[in-house]
Amino acid sequence: MFMDCIIYGKRAIFVWGLILLGYVTCEKPEMKVRDFEIYNGYYCGICKSIGHRYGQIPRMTLSYDAAFLAVLLAGLEDEKDKVKREHCIIHHIKKKTIVSNGAVDYAGDVMLILAWHKAMDDMRDEGKFSAKASLLLMKKIYNKIKGRYPGLCQKIQEQLKELAVIEKEKCSNLDMAAESFAIIMEEIFNGYVEKNEREQILLKRLGYHMGKWIYLMDAYDDLEKDIENGSYNPLVYRYSKGEEEKAKDFAERIKEQCERNLLIYCSEMEKTIDLLDIKKNKGIIENIVYMGLLRRTEKALGKEEAENGESV
Amino acid sequence: MGNPYEILGVSRNASETEIKEAYKKMVKKYHPDKYQDNPLGDLAEEKLQEINQAYDQIMNERQGRSNDPYGQPNRPGPEFMEIRRDIDAGRLKQAQQKLDLIQIKSAEWIFLDGMISYRKGWYDDAAGKIQQAVNMDPNNMEYQQALSRLMNAGQGYRNNAYGRGYMSNQDAFCTACQCYLCADCCCDCI
Numbered sequence: 001m002f003m004d005c006i007i008y009g010k011r012a013i014f015v016w017g018l019i020l021l022g023y024v025t026c027e028k029p030e031m032k033v034r035d036f037e038i039y040n041g042y043y044c045g046i047c048k049s050i051g052h053r054y055g056q057i058p059r060m061t062l063s064y065d066a067a068f069l070a071v072l073l074a075g076l077e078d079e080k081d082k083v084k085r086e087h088c089i090i091h092h093i094k095k096k097t098i099v100s101n102g103a104v105d106y107a108g109d110v111m112l113i114l115a116w117h118k119a120m121d122d123m124r125d126e127g128k129f130s131a132k133a134s135l136l137l138m139k140k141i142y143n144k145i146k147g148r149y150p151g152l153c154q155k156i157q158e159q160l161k162e163l164a165v166i167e168k169e170k171c172s173n174l175d176m177a178a179e180s181f182a183i184i185m186e187e188i189f190n191g192y193v194e195k196n197e198r199e200q201i202l203l204k205r206l207g208y209h210m211g212k213w214i215y216l217m218d219a220y221d222d223l224e225k226d227i228e229n230g231s232y233n234p235l236v237y238r239y240s241k242g243e244e245e246k247a248k249d250f251a252e253r254i255k256e257q258c259e260r261n262l263l264i265y266c267s268e269m270e271k272t273i274d275l276l277d278i279k280k281n282k283g284i285i286e287n288i289v290y291m292g293l294l295r296r297t298e299k300a301l302g303k304e305e306a307e308n309g310e311s312v
Numbered sequence: 313m314g315n316p317y318e319i320l321g322v323s324r325n326a327s328e329t330e331i332k333e334a335y336k337k338m339v340k341k342y343h344p345d346k347y348q349d350n351p352l353g354d355l356a357e358e359k360l361q362e363i364n365q366a367y368d369q370i371m372n373e374r375q376g377r378s379n380d381p382y383g384q385p386n387r388p389g390p391e392f393m394e395i396r397r398d399i400d401a402g403r404l405k406q407a408q409q410k411l412d413l414i415q416i417k418s419a420e421w422i423f424l425d426g427m428i429s430y431r432k433g434w435y436d437d438a439a440g441k442i443q444q445a446v447n448m449d450p451n452n453m454e455y456q457q458a459l460s461r462l463m464n465a466g467q468g469y470r471n472n473a474y475g476r477g478y479m480s481n482q483d484a485f486c487t488a489c490q491c492y493l494c495a496d497c498c499c500d501c502i
Contacts, residue, residue: 030477175434182433198355205352208433238436257436263466264435268350270469274341275355291478294470 022063023214026284027291035283041083041097042074042107043067048088048098050108054141065214066107068288072206073103073192075281076199106192109145113153116142117160152191159184172237174261178215185211199276206272213265213293217300220258223251255301262297269293316366328374335367346468348461351402351431392420404428419449423458430462438462 026039046066074081085095116138123135146153159180171177189207190200219235226233227247239254266289273289317324320334342360347353391414398407408428414421426441439462446455 027478030480173437175429175432175437179434201355202352205433212433260439260463260466261436263469264462265466267466267469268433270472271347271350271352271356275352275359290476291473294473294478 022065023217023296024065024068024210024288025292025296026064026288027295030291031287032283035281035287037097038081038083038099038281039067039071039284041099042070042104044088044096045099045101045104046070046108046111048086049100049105050112053105053108054112054144055137062111066111068285069110069188070099070101070103070107071281071284071288072189073106074099074101075278075285076195076276077101077103078279081280103192109149110188110191112138112141112145113149113156117156149191152187155187156184159187167232170232170237171234172240174216174234174238175212177234177238178212181215182208182211185214202272202276206269206276209265209268209272213262213269213297216258216262216265217296220251221300223247259297259301262301266293266297316369319362319366320370331367331370335363338363349427349430349458392424395424399424399427399431402431404431419445419452419455422448423452423455427458430458435462435465 026036028036031039043062043064043066047062050062079101082100084098084100086098088096088098119135119138142153163180166177166180186204186207189203189210195203219233223233223235224247225231227236227241227250235254235258236250239250239257241250245253269289273285278285317326320331320338322331322334326334339360342356342363344353344357344360347356350356395407395410398404398410407424411421411424411428422441423445426438426445429435429441430438439459442455442459442462446452446459449455
């Protein structure tokens with residue numbers, strides 16, 4: 001039925017679901033109320049943008065990671081955002097702030113590309129009828145987006161294949177395991193509009209390191225579950241888990257190394273943000289990169305209860 | 313060049329100490345040490361130059377002064393010189409190819425292999441290799457420095473976050489206030 005069907009790896013698609021879930025969040029106690037309103041306006045804006053252009057069904061696949069992408073890409077442009085207050089399906093009583101601009105549309109498209117790959121995997125896995133039905137609709141949408149961003153879609157597909165191979169080989173090099181995912185993120189951050197060379201370098205680097213960060217965060221988060229289910233997790237091979245070693249002890253043993261790597265990624269993202277010429281949304285972007293990532297990292301490492309930095 | 317005041321992020325009528333403060337902060341932010349062996353080094357240097365110029369311009373405008381030289385570190389090395397140059401210039405593929413042609417895997421070889429990984433963003437891989445180079449040649453200061461820089465690369469990020477107010481709502485003073493408030497509420501009840 002689908003010509004371009006890819007055989008996905010289990011982990012590949014799980015990580016995939018994660019961009020849809022949202023790891024990149026803000027540090028709410030330190031965010032200005034005004035910034036927070038706009039940040040949410042981007043989130044709602046992406047949802048609305050998808051709804052306007054593709055109908056209601058695919059709207060469900062949205063996360064704050066997409067909001068960050070839109071906030072950042074819009075922040076690099078001079079143009080003023082269009083801000084409206086509107087009702088929406090989920091919040092039909094209170095009016096919500098809605099931001100609309102090109103970056104918001106792009107973030108919506110990216111989310112749908114991801115959703116498409118996820119849906120394909122669901123279908124292959126379970127062969128559910130409902131999955132097949134929604135897939136037909138998704139395919140139409142995906143083809144439209146593919147027409148608009150052929151290069152991006154192509155590269156994502158290639159890297160997903162790579163990811164599946166690496167998983168099958170049970171790769172023990174953490175960087176190699178994360179590479180494909182990082183490249184996908186790199187392409188996503190760089191795929192919006194033509195930029196000058198300087199901005200391209202910075203955006204790619206930001207995307208790359210965010211990809212590595214998300215990948216490792218997810219691997220650490222799921223460690224115990226993966227060990228229990230016997231699924232591939234790069235950390236098990238990287239730090240050679242002993243046969244008798246309990247999952248909890250293993251997680252504890254490698255915590256420091258994981259933290260060191262995660263913070264390096266954060267530090268690199270911080271540097272790119274410092275160097276980017278941000279014209280709008282600076283408060284939001286800096287809040288997320290300077291503090292939100294740290295909060296999420298520490299939460300994953302179990303350093304604190306973290307009731308603060310949660311997404312809304 | 314743009315408006316020097318905007319570059320430093322101060323208002324036109326900022327005092328001299330304010331300008332100096334802002335300048336120091338910016339220099340720290342883009343300092344070459346922070347970007348050593350980092351591909352963004354050139355961009356940071358550009359930025360730093362811009363900041364230096366802006367600061368000089370303001371100071372010259374206000375009274376006339378100039379300052380600030382930076383030392384450039386020098387590095388030794390035998391037949392690996394060319395590979396090092398490639399790595400520094402970001403020609404990682406060429407560097408890797410040339411490296412692969414060398415048969416003997418000396419400490420220097422492993423170190424440079426690690427530096428290529430570092431440049432690629434493969435920090436975990438790099439840490440392992442550079443550690444190995446240090447083990448093979450424990451007296452080499454350069455290897456040691458590279459290793460400790462890598463080990464501590466993320467710490468700056470965390471420190472900056474705390475400097476920017478991360479967790480400031482959970483400091484001891486705040487807790488003390490909360491205790492005080494709770495106690496105060498109790499008083500009201502009674």
